[in-house]
Amino acid sequence: MTDQASALRSMVRQESSLRRGRFVAVTSGKGGVGKTSVALNLSVFLSNMGRRVVLLDADLGTANVDVLCNLTPHANLAHVIAGRKTLAEATIEGPGGFQLIPGASGLASLAALSSFERQRLIDQMQHLDQSTDMILIDTGAGVGPNVLGFAVNADQVVVVTTPEPTAITDAYAVIKTIVRQRADADIAVLVNMVRSPYEARAVFARIETVCQRFLRVRPRLAGHVLSDPRVALAVRRRRPFVLDSPQCDATRCIGQLAHRLDRDAHEPKGVGLLRRMATWIAS
Known part of the structure; x- marks a missing residue:
């Protein structure tokens, strides 16, 4: 374990001098709010903007980005963690040109992996980090270890919710859990399935108010x-609907989000996901 920690510290010391992509975790407090659809269509739109984009399907319970893209992967994240495939070998091209790392529904929890397995995953992600503009991580829903392992350590977290009261409550629960583990987390809220921009602002105002008051x-x-x-x-x-209906309202909304994230990508990134996750592994 000491040798592993020493190797990780050496790796992350090199990270600050290397160009690295921006890690954005797309998460939600509950299922059914369109989180995966947002992550997928955002990946396609950013790729069409000329950005080098990787989408990591880290929803280990119900990984299904490949299904939404009508793809049949021959390897996934489980093969990478087991050492049977490299991350590059498991990566396939998605519609619109983004790179997809298929998820592994059979993995119960990243937290349940051995230190060696987690180190292998970080090692593989280091190479990905240096050759990509943006890495989007479609996490699971809720506040379990599969979600927090990525959300707490990402450069930015996009919390997807809807106007439903339960979705709003669960979105706040996710934000609260992330902030308790990392007070300086960069968190943004995306309100999905709204009837108007006014409704979206009203939903966000409710979340913002309780976050300011209690957190x-x-x-x-x-x-x-x-x-x-x-x-x-x-x-x-x-x-992806951004390809199927490029002129629809939802596509225009995704385009606005893509341009915002692209602007954010040029801001200083701070410590970075790899360094934070390396600390998590060595602890």
């Missing part, structure tokens, strides 16, 4: 995605 933090509004029947149609067709 002493102020999340940002990442944006909103309007309810659009073409989103469900694209899911049935197993295509």
Whole structure:
């Protein structure tokens, strides 16, 4: 364990001098709010903007980005962790040109992995970090270790919610859990499936108010995605809606979010996900 920790410290000392991509965790407090759809379509849009984008399907319980893209991967994250494939070998090209690392539904928990397995994953991600502009991580829903392992350590967290009261409550629970583990976390809220920008601002205002009152933090509004029947149609067709209906309201909303994240990517990144996760492994 001491040797592993020493090697990790050496690796992360080199990180600050290397160009690295921005890690953005896309998460939610509950399922059914469109988190994976947002992560997928955002990846496609950013790729179409000319950015080198990788989408890591880290929803270990119900990994299904490949299904939404009508892809049949021959390797996934489980093969990488087991040492049977490298991250590059498991990566496949998604629609629109982004790179997809398929998830592994059979993995119960990243926290349950051995230190050696977690170190192997970090090692693989180091190479990814140096060749990519943005790495989007589609986490699971809720506040379990699979979610927090990535969300707490990412450069930025996008919390997806909807106007439903339960979704709002659960979004606050996620923010609270992240902030308790990392007070300086960069958290933004995306309100999905709204009828109007006004509704999105009203939902965000509720979350912002309780965060300021009880957590002493102020999340940002990442944006909103309007309810659009073409989103469900694209899911049935197993295509990203930004490609299936490029002129629809939902696509325009995703475009606005993509441009915001792209601007954020040029800001100083601070310590970085790899260094924080290396500390997590060595602890």
